[in-house]
Every structure is written in C-alpha cells, then in structure tokens.
Amino acid sequence: MEVGLHHYLVLSAVLFCIGLYGVLAKRNAVVILMCIEIMLNAANIALVAFSRYVVPLFLTGQIFAIFVIVVAAAEAAVGIAIIITIYRNRQSVDVDKFDLMKW
C-alpha cells in the first residue's frame, strides 16, 4: 500500500494525543515540558506533510514549521528557566505543589 497524506496525518494525530496525555497526567514539570515538545513536533509533521502533498511547489508548510521551531525553542528556554527558578525556591518540580498564584 502506497504511503500517502493520510498516513502522515494519522501518525501526527497519534503523537499529538500521546503528548496530550503526558501533559494532562504527569506531575513532573520537566516531563510536562517534554510532552509539549512532542505535541509541537506532531503539529510540525502535519504541516510538512500538507506542504508535501497538497502544495508541493510552494513550501509554505515548511516555512510555518520553521516558525513553530523558533517559538518552541523560545518556549523551552523560558519554560526551563521558570521550572529551575521554582525549584530553587520550593525544592520541588511537582506541579501539584505549584500553587503560588492560587488564592
């Protein structure tokens, strides 16, 4: 069976849902950050697959994927800085204990 657009989109959906489960279910903040990266990568796969199969001559999806990578890099840097700062203050990376802004 020839591999087509459907295959890549289903693979992207599977990866996205695994990442979503990790974000919702995990308690370690670093693991949640890793699962967010999985979700962003799944979106990138869908964008590149659309770019390959729907508009093969324009590359718009690949350029969108580059911008997603830029935003993901910025998000990872700031997110890890926030996690390490909270770890310094509270000696924990458990998101159940991150209730500083709760009243």
Place this chain on the structure above:
Amino acid sequence: MSSIVFWLLAIIMVGAALAVVVLRDVFRAALSLVLLFLTIAILYITLYADFLAVVQILIYVGAISILIIVAVMLTREVWHGSPPGKLRIPALVVSVLLLGTMIFTVISTKWETSGEPPQQPTTAAIGTNLFSQGGFILPVEISAVLLLAAILGAIVLMREK
C-alpha cells in the same frame, strides 16, 4: 521501499513517544525524547524536506534536548521518577477520544492532493521565500525579537539574587 521506511519510522516514533510518557525514570524519558527527535528528522527526509531535517537535528537534537537534560540533572535529587498524577484516567479518556475524532476526520475527509513532484532541493527556495519582498520577512524579524526577549527573560529568571 518508502512504505517500509515509513512504517519502521512510525513504529519507532510511537514507541519512543510512549516511552517518554510511561517511563518513570526522567533521564531515560529524556533520552527516548532525543530518539523521537532523530526519527522525526528522518521522517522529514522522506517528505522531501531536507532543510527542515537539518534544522530539526540542529535545534531539537542539538539544543533543546541538551536544555532538557540539563534541567533533568539540575532538578533530579529530590524527585525520583515521574509518577502519574490524580488525573490519569480522565486524561487517558480525553486523549483517546481526541485521537478517535482526529483519525475519523482524517480518514473521512477527501483531501485534494496534488500529483506534482515535490520541489527539491528546498534550501534555496525557502531562503527566497523567507527573505523576499512579498514573502515572510516581517515574521522573520518578529521571530528575531521573540528570540531576544526569550533569551533576556531566561537570563533574568535564572540570575542569582
């Protein structure tokens, strides 16, 4: 041939992603995340996105995974493993429902695919698109500002008082 490569990559990718979610050792989860990033780069090559594959290896495998591993090592000693929280069953239900919906939508939609051969190599075309007059020059400059703001924010957050 390409379908064998695709199925092999798909199995490795889903296995690595499941390992990130299931493994209790955070460091091993980070290592399988690196494996996932590498296989995604190979998947980009099968989609004729050569420049994006190189960018994936440089940024994800090179930079972001190092950041995550450093974060794991800095926060390691008090926290052994990553146990699932109280919301495990609802999260599983929500993810499986969303997965079913997405797969149903993808299968039942009739996608208008173009039969033309893909453009390759893509590097020069992406560069022209990004930096030309009618292209994406404004988002490129905005993303430069975003990266600068992210670097400054990370430095300010991490600085010892």
